[in-house]
Amino acid sequence: MQTSRDRLLEFLFPAETDNWLAVLRVGLGFQVVFYSLSLRNDWNYLLSGTASGLVTRNLAEALLSLESRFVPRLGWLVALGTHVGLREGTVLTVVWICLLVSGFCLLIGLASRLSAILAWFLHLCAAKSGGFFSYGVDNFMTIGLFYLMLSPLPDRFSLDWRLRNTPSNDPELLGFWRRVLQLHLCLIYFFSGLTKCLGIGWWDGSNVWRALIRPPFNVVNPEILIRCKYLFPIVGIFICLLEIGYPFLIWNNKTRKIWLIGICAMHVGIGLTMGMYLFGFIMIILNVAAFSSRSDPHRAAKVSTSGYRKWAHKLAGNEHSFQGVLSSVQMPLLRSIPRPRLLESVVLKSEPARPARGTGC
Secondary structure: OOOHHHHHHHHHOOOOOOHHHHHHHHHHHHHHHHHHHHOOOOHHHHHOOOOOOOOOHHHHHHHHHHHOOOOOOHHHHHHHHHHOOOOHHHHHHHHHHHHHHHHHHHHHOOOHHHHHHHHHHHHHHHHHHOOOOOOHHHHHHHHHHHHHHHOOOOOOOOHHHHHHOOOOOOHHHHHHHHHHHHHHHHHHHHHHHHHHHHOOOOOOOHHHHHHHHOOOOOOOOHHHHHHOHHHHHHHHHHHHHHHHOHHHHOOOOOOHHHHHHHHHHHHHHHHHHHOOHHHHHHHHHHHHHHHOOOOOHHHHOOOOOOOHHHHHHHHOOOOOHHHHHHHHHHHHHHHHOOOOHHHHHHHOOOOOOOOOOOOOO
């Protein structure tokens, strides 16, 4: 009979293949590349610390310092560049190039771990230093890259795998990091849906209307919106129920596919009707990587002896388990060591010592 500890360990460390990790790596590679290319013309203009920028970066970083002085920012890299004689514009250009290159490396799986760390750090610096212009896509890119750099890279579809011929990753470690991502998404959607349900704006559709007519997200023609105004309450209620039901119905095998398709369709709609293509793409990547496939039960039977759950089970055994393991190791060792029959009779049989034949005693 399984104990609660066994159930918890099986939930936290399910045996997984690295398919989800490959989806996350490639998807985030595309995301970083698209993100960098979308800002190629305005990168220095938005993130400059001089008066030539739209809003000086120093103001955003000064406000950031009030929260914490340890949050990464572009000011660190600019200050480091000035020590080697580089101008601010040159440093910002180098940062943009490094971010773009790290995205391409993630796409093909070259130096996957280093590329993930570099992409996470540089994107976080840009997002925090340009805090006046960042929005939800930056937060979710940071989350995705954070989990990617901590996950057991490389996956078997990457170029690193083919070049280095590395051994297979522990299926339970792969399952653990996927489980953490799944739980994080469940919390995000639940509280997002709960917040929407507490107000009346999503029930009567007025929030949907405001979101679609607010610049710069007013992509759809207002005449079309007026004709479809009766659909806004339906769309608002659908979004509330979809998000608040996410952590409860995404785990069930019968409803998982329906809910995953619904969530992805919602983000496709957000991308197309509001022009938030990068936001829709990153949310689809995170959801597909987290819930697109089930755990592999056949792989679980092949977990290596170094698996985390197996050692946890040994430590959580009954009071006789340690003694049994110790005796199973000691007895073969004792039998393998040559010794006089006199010693053998005492140690192994616990019988009174008798003279061995031919000793003359």
